[in-house]
Amino acid sequence: MTQAFPLIFILLWSSAFISGKVIVQDSTPFAALAFRFAIVSVGFFLFSLIKKEKIFGKVSNIFESLSTGILFHGIYLGGCWYAFYIGMPAAIVALIVTLQPILTNILSGPLFGEKITWKQWLGIVFGFTGSLLVLGIDFQNELPRNGVIISIVALSAITIGTLWQKKLSGKLSLAVNNGYQAIGGCLFNILLMFLFETPYINFTLNFILGMSHQILLVSFGAFTILMYLIKSGSVSKTTTLFFLVPPTSAVMAYFFINENLTIIDILGLIIATFGVYIATRK
Secondary structure, three states: OHHHHHHHHHHHHHHHHHHHHHHOOOEOHHHHHHHHHHHHHHHHHHHHHHOOOOOOOOHHHHHHHHHHHHHHHHHHHHHHHHHHHOOOOHHHHHHHHOOHHHHHHHHHHHHHOOOOOHHHHHHHHHHHHHHHHHHOOOOOOOOOHHHHHHHHHHHHHHHHHHHHHHHHOOOOOHHHHHHHHHHHHHHHHHHHHHHHOOOOEOOOHHHHHHHHHHHHHHHHHHHHHHHHHHHHOOHHHHHHHHHHHHHHHHHHHHHHOOOOOOHHHHHHHHHHHHHHHHHHOO
16 A cells, blocks of 8 residues: 555645636635644644554754744745746746755755665656646746745745654654644644735635645645655655656646646656656666
């Protein structure tokens, strides 16, 4: 079963961009994220209680998980959604964030002693090339400066969060760790909500369906798998999977929200898949 986790993760994580696009049509971004992670935190702690896991550990461990949650769910997700909100093209944001596996590979060597082979670097080149083809970047239009800065901050947050999580793995159970991360993300998004937006949520059918997908399949599903993969394997190989997210999202958008799917998109998916295969095979 665990051998299928990378594929399941890619499908679930990629689908988040589809439901996220639906959600922000009926809410402000930080309000939606705060609402999402409030529910997610309750869910993880209820699961921990049912499993009779220890919820209250060392204060330092709890603080570390809260900090990771702020990086993943607050600065990374909040940054991406706010960049969209102020007019940053989604493709540009996705391109900037897609640099994360490259940064992680560069840093995982000196931090964790992971040896990055030439095959992994070759896979990274193919993966990034495939993602770039799918995103179809057009730099002719002037980009909002704040959007670029926020996107770079989001990139830094998910890179640091991934490396930080690898360092912390094992100090708390997976569900308890995810619960505290959700609390950190919720509180940080509440802060951003009051600082940067006039919050509102319209509980339309589309919002409820989109949010249910984000909570059940993305937070409880994809994010839990990501934490497991980081804990149990190579952080550099795990993050290489992110190169498959843009092309997989493009295919999903074609089937579920009627967005265009071109030959270039399909070619990008094939190239990115080949790159991830090279980078992650033993």
